[in-house]
Amino acid sequence: MEYLDFELPIKELEEQLDKCVLIGNESDVDVSDTCKQIEKKLIQTKKDIYKNLTAWQRVQLSRHPSRPYTLDYVRALCGDTFLELHGDRTVKDDKAMIGGLGKIGDQSFMFVGQQKGYNTKTRQYRNFGMANPEGYRKALRLMKSAEKFGIPVVAFIDTPGAYPGIEAEERGQGEAIARNILEMTRLKVPIIVVIVGEGASGGALGIGVGDRVFMLENTWYSVISPESCSSILWRSWEFKERAADALKLTAADMKKQHLVDGIIKEPLGGAHSDRDTTFKTVRETIISSYEELKKLSPEELVKERMDKYANMGVFKG
Structure with a gap:
């Protein structure tokens, strides 16, 4: 270990x-x-x-190499019922973004999420969890299919950000993320989002709009990583700990600012120290959230979701 x-x-x-x-x-x-x-x-x-734990230590825990990744959660929740679906029907299949149908108990869900690798070879194969535009378009294609058949969506977020390469920008990285945000706000099925690791920048927002958004206890969610923030403000990565504190990126900070709906408690030592308990807690959170959301009509779902995001960042003087 x-x-x-x-x-x-x-x-x-x-x-x-x-x-x-x-x-x-x-x-x-x-x-x-x-x-x-x-x-x-x-x-x-x-x-x-x-x-x-300090904010920086929680960032470190969110990146722990033994921490469970998206496919670990999906397989633990669905077992053999998970059917992975591929391709955006335009460019190719992005291995950094996974998606497919699976069942938790008797209820079907459409799962999407970023996937990191376990070693050097798989990290390169998964592009370190950094999706290209085709990854976000694949996720949107699957979510629209879920809407067509009335299947709720579960999104697992774990990414250091969308891929920043020239080829990604040439294929419309910004447009793909913006399109996902727009379409997710008006998707007529329940959307449950769980941040299981890193939630960085637009790469996380591209699949992060939901009726219920949860963060595991030792995860972070921010417009920029502490290292990048430090390099911009101080021209050095040495101030990453100070940047992490200033960014207010922990689960507790995000809940306090009403930017997420809840915090999923992790076992002592982090999610990787007791995977079975972590999977069980995440499963219970998803099921209880769905039980609440399924009572709402599609119109009520969309209205509440839009109102929720419209009210973010509003302060009374």
Whole structure:
């Protein structure tokens, strides 16, 4: 298991615990009391660390290489019922954006979301979760198909941003994202959005308009990444921690500003520390949200969604 810088005290205690257990197994010495003391200290250390995370540390957790990605959530929620669909019917199939039909229980959903890779080869294959215009057009095609058949949409967001290459701009990156935002505001089926990792810039907004928008506890959502913000303001990445604080990008910050509807609690140590619990919590959130939204007519859905976004950023003096 990989550890982040601020998790090193946890690593040391876990190594001590492993050695203690090993000594107990390989000798006649009773070390049970010592092991219990280390376990107790380990639990308390975890609570102390994860209770007081800074904005930058949450950004680091959102990028943890062991963190579950979109396809992990979809497969855990749907099992063998998930059918991935491909292509935007114009250019090609963007591997950074996945989508398809699946069932949670007896209810069908159309899933879309950015997908990152697990190692160097798959990260290149998935373009590090940075979608091209054809990725956003594929997502829109699938969402419009869902609308046609009355199927609710679930979007998982996890991207460092839309792909910024010249070829992406030539094929209309800005237009593709803007078109998705427009079409999602007036889609006549429920849309549930869950930010499971990074939610950066227009790359996240391109599939981020929803009736209910949730953030996992250790994720971030912002117009720009802390590193990019630091490089613009201070001409250096050294101030990324200061930028992360200033951007107010954590789940708690976003909820306080009424920009998201809820925070999904993660297990102690992050989503990757207990995947099954994370998947179960996300499943319950999606199902409970859908149970609320299915009571609304298509017209009511669209009106409430538009009113929700129209009211964002409105302050009374």
